[in-house]
Amino acid sequence: MAVTSEQATNALLVRNVTTIGHVDHGKTTLMDALLAANNIISSRMAGKIRYLDSREDEQQRGITMENSAVSLRFKVLAPQSTSRSGPAESPRTYVVNMIDTPGHVDFSSEVSTASRLCDGALVLVDVVEGVCTQTIAVLRQAWSDRLRPILIINKFDRLITELKLSPIEAYHHLSQLIEQVNAVMGSFFAGERMEDDLRWREERERRLAAKREARADEAAADAAATSNGSINGDSAPDTDDQYQERDDEDLYFAPEKGNVVFASAIDGWGFRIGKFAQLYASKLGIREANFKRVLWGDFYLDAKTKRVITHKQLKGRNLKPLFVQFVLDNIWAVYDAIVINPNPDKVSKIVTTLNPKIPPRELKSKDTRNLLQLVMSQWLSLSTCVIQSTIDVVPPPSSAQPNRIPKILYPDLLEPTIPPKNQLEKDLWNCHDGEEAFVIGYVSKMFAVPVKDLPENKKATITAEQMRAKAKAARERASAASIATTAEANGNSPSTLTEASNGQGEDVEGKGKEQVREDEDILLGFARIYSGNIRVGSRVWCILPKYNNNFPPTHPRNVPHAITTVVEGLYTMMGKDLVRVDNVPAGNVFAIRGLEGKVMRSATICAPNHQGLSDEEVEAENPECVLNLGGISRPVYPIVRVALEPRVPADMPKLVKGLKLLSQADPCVETFQQQTGEHVILTAGELHLERCLKDLRERFAKVEIQASKPIVPFRETAVKATEMAPPKYSSKRGLVNGSSAQGLVKFSIRATPLPKSLLEFILDNVSILKRLQRERRNTPGDSANDRDQDEEDDDSEGTLRKPTVRPDRFWAELEAVCEKAGGDWNKRIVDRIWAFGPHKACGCLLIDARKNIRTPNSLRKKLDRTRAAEASIDEESVVEGGLGHDFDHHIETGFQLATFQGPLCSEPVEGMAYFLESLEVASDEAKSETGVQPNYAQASGSLMTVIRDACRNGLLDWSPRLMLAMYSCDIQAATDVLGKVYGVVAKRRGRIVAEEMKEGTSFFTVSALLPVAESFGFADDIRKRTSGAASPQLIFSGQVYEMLDIDPFWVPTTEEELEDLGEKADRENVAKAYMDSVRERKGLFVDRKIVEFAEKQRTLKR
Ligand SMILES: Nc1nc2c(ncn2[C@@H]2O[C@H](COP(=O)(O)OP(=O)(O)OP(=O)(O)O)[C@@H](O)[C@H]2O)c(=O)[nH]1
Ligand SMILES: [Mg+2]
Secondary structure (H helix, E strand, C coil): HHHHHHCCCCCCEEEEEEEECCCCCCCHHHHHHHHHCCCCCCCCCEEEEEEEECCCHHHHHHHCCCCCEEEEEEEECCCCCCCCCCCCEEEEEEEEEECCCCCHHHHHHHHHHHHHHHHEEEEEECCCCCHHHHHHHHHHHHHHHHEEEEEEEEEEEEEECCCCCCCHHHHHHHHHHHHHHHHHHHHCCCHCCCCCCCHHHHHHHHHHHHHHHHHHHHHHHHHHHHHCCCCCCCCCCCCCHCCCCCCHHHHHCCCCCEEEEECCCCEEEEEEEHHHHHHHHHHHHCCCHHHHCCCCCCEEEEEECHHHHHEEHHCCCCCHHHHHHHHHHHHHHHHHHHHCCCCCHHHHHHHHHHHHHHHHHHHHHHCHHHHHHHHHHCCCCCHHHHHHHHHHHCCCHHHHHHHHHHHCCCCCCCCCCCCCCCCCHHHHHCCCCCCCEEEEEEEEEEEEEHHHHCCCHCCCCCHHHHHHHHHHHHHHCCCCHHHHHCCCCCCCCCCCCCCCCCCCCCCCCCCCCCCCCCCEEEEEEEEEECCEEEECCCEEEECCCCCCCCCCCCCCCCCCHHEEECCEEEEECCCEEEECCCCEECCCEEEECCCCCCCCCCCEEEEEECCCCHHHHHCCCCCCCCCCCCCCCCCCCCCCEEEEEECCCCCCCCCCCCHHHHHHCCCCCCCEEEEEEEEEEEECCHHHHHHHHHHHEEEECCCEEEEEECCCCCEEEEECCCCCCCCCCCCCEEEEEECHHCEEEEEEEEEEEEHHHHHHHHHCCHHHHHHHHHHHHCCCHHHHHCCCCCCCCCCCCCCCCCCCCHHHHHHHHHHHHHHHHHHCCCCHHHEEEEEECCCCCCCCEEEECCCCCCCCCCHHHHHHHHHHHHHCCCEEEHHHHHHHCCCHHHHHHHHHHHHHCCCCEEEEEEEEEEEEEEEEECCCCHHHHCCCCCCHHHHHHHHHHHHHHHHHHHHHHCCEEEEEEEEEEEEEHHHHHHHHHHHHHHHHCCCCEEECCCCCCCCCEEEEEEEHHHHHCHHHHHHHHHHCEEEEEEEEECCCEECCCCCCCCCCCCHHHHHCCCCCCCCCHHHHHHHHHHHHHHHCCCCCCCHHHHHCCCCCCC
């Protein structure tokens, strides 16, 4: 197949890069420039059509929602090539695989899937908005995945046309921005290496300052020496090596290092300082490499002596830094002459100097912006600059993999790399693409494409427009060589990139072997191959994320996670178009068909060599080629849930099937059926929800769907209020006595709010707690247990908090916290903790506080015992405990139920402890006295319910509270709309946490907390009120629940309150409103006339 031969077989010539950044900072626009350079779109449209936003809703909203990948080919001429008759030696063709990711936080899982497949990242930052929340998030992702980043400071034009800064102001603004980004990078480094961040920072500042001084003196001396002509330059060290730090300084962005690009994607230009060093060094008689070192920073040109001096040597003179003088002033001059104060004389001067190719009609056109783009994009070509930086900075797969793969295989690794242990690892480290090399690929997500869009099913009909595009592409290809030389003559970089064939449209004809399921979608895997050469038709292992590398695929634990499949098709991606290929060699990003129904979200693809698996190899006891590269951690927790139903009930099966497809295609969606039978989907946010619904309606289910209002999670708890009604059930608050059916079992259980410190400790360490309990379940031979769990290791809600203890210290630390809490609490209690709840690991405790019992139920002891004996504990406890213990299970279940569905509105309870104070089983005499044969089954069944109710009533004996899920939210706003932003936040019961002025701008960053329940339409509301000047990003950072300090049962009682609120509390009790809306949705009884029973709660107060 044509494309296969064009595919770079040499992995040294491959680069895999992703664009990442905050929403709207210009990632997709930047990609346009690259696509135009590859003739996929016309250069006139570049920056305007955002080609990779191929979904209709992406275009409409101007926001990217899904990853798009393209394989681009660029011919790069060797730098020495100066021959005018075209390149004598053949230029090298680089394949650059680019993945454009969304910046909106709702879709941040797309960023993780892309970064897994790439070796480098183009980090885009809007020069005006600066470092935003998602910028930090994506930088962290790049850091933890060991991607080599390039900073692209985009929207440079805004400094000139919008902020109207002078060049010198712009320079200061840029330095601050780079410092901000570096501070973020530094914090990751510090976080990993050092406990004391602050000390480290100070140390580094001091070190850097000293170094800057030294370096400045030296560089100035060098530059001065060469400009005097006294030294030929040979004695000046030429390389940057001297300045490269062994420690963390590799990590930072610095223009002189070549990893910072200044760009305006919309105007199609971008440059690194090397470009200007090249343009001016010879004119100034300074060596290019030396000039490059001083072109950024506080260096000045002394006009009299023609020497480069440092700020120390300025001696009060008012000189411009070199960067301003040689770079910014020039750019400002072009913008000024063309768009700000249009001046035809100046324009013609510029055109003469820069000599761009401009059609005469453009020179006269009123559309000056277009002229500007033509001039700028030819002078400082964005695509050339970005591709050249990518090739320079991002390592080829063979150099990247020795660093990245060990980290993937051994996530706790701190060293940069470790030596491979066997042939398989050797192939992986080296990105071995030979036919005999082990085939190891990684599928990071599944995505859906309409079956009719697969190249094999596409009819070869070409529209007139396509035909024109194709002809144009051919023409431009033919003239590629001459363009290369012209560009060079124009003073462009000698290593010029030229357009290469894009392969698109050449291979759209397919055999159409199978019946085309015209209107259906097919799932393809989005993958990268790390080693070997994968072929269509070969049989491969699909190793699912839960596969345990310590056991062979035949081990019962691993059997469900190791399946084989036949590769049905391989494709390279061109945005929405796919191009069929026969094989893909190591180092490339591609799409694979044949995994549908087998792989849910991610998988490792393995085979011994390019021929795939033979039958014997599938049966083999211990195959060498099998390996699990693991799952991808999910950066955001899906929180917005809605219940769905088809408009026509008969369509239910279609909906169910559609939901399944959706949850496969999108790693951040969860779908499940609630106990009530409702089908529920969980999404990361409002926008994400909209996209999911659209996908369901139009692609996956193809039926009309009704969605409920978003369901927002609450938590229930209780507090000790200053005024509470007297205890209802006994003298002690929260104590409830009860008995099972026939009075066989009598008990008393006491509910009480947990001390805050204790609750915080538990919530912080939920993941540890889960792990401790999971270890118990995962004892050998116990494989069935997790088989039906979700394929991803779903640590469900709220484990996003960072644990504060190590697993082995959990209990000891818990003792310390209890001891400190005082009151009811001391360290002996820890051994009496029976269970955590709900879900066995959350913020409620069941405590066995029976005085008359020798061996209380103790989770700690139980776990210890299991570890010691590795025996099944359940059997053991039943046998050991006899009758009393027979009821244990029911008591615990009662507790779990009560905490899973609290008394207010059946939402989970948090921050309550339940002490089982006594439990009596009626003696035999008592039983016989009643004359009724005791029915134990009935008794234990009812025990569960009465325990549950007792727990609930115990909670209500205190002053109950609702807790609201909160979003943290960052809003960028200009000073003049700040008031409106505050208004909207306040109206929605949010509160401002911080506000900060962005230096050098009139922008504020406002951080606020906002109840999720009030967040729907919030973004739109703010956008509307501020006429689009501010837009918020809502982030749910896991387990941020805030107590709403109002008793939902509170009604006005004192005269003042009655006067204020009216007898029926006409002014709503907000907590009650929330509670009722949840109860209503769940079909629970809603006491609308609660004030009628005011006496009952008379003294319940806020
Ligand atoms: N002034 C100016 N506007 C730009 C520039 N680059 C992009 N934009 C505009 O910024 C907006 C967002 O651009 P996109 O390319 O969609 O941004 P994105 O980063 O892909 O956004 P998401 O994918 O949704 O995160 C568009 O309106 C662009 O026209 C630039 O260099 N200068
Ligand atoms: Mg985008």
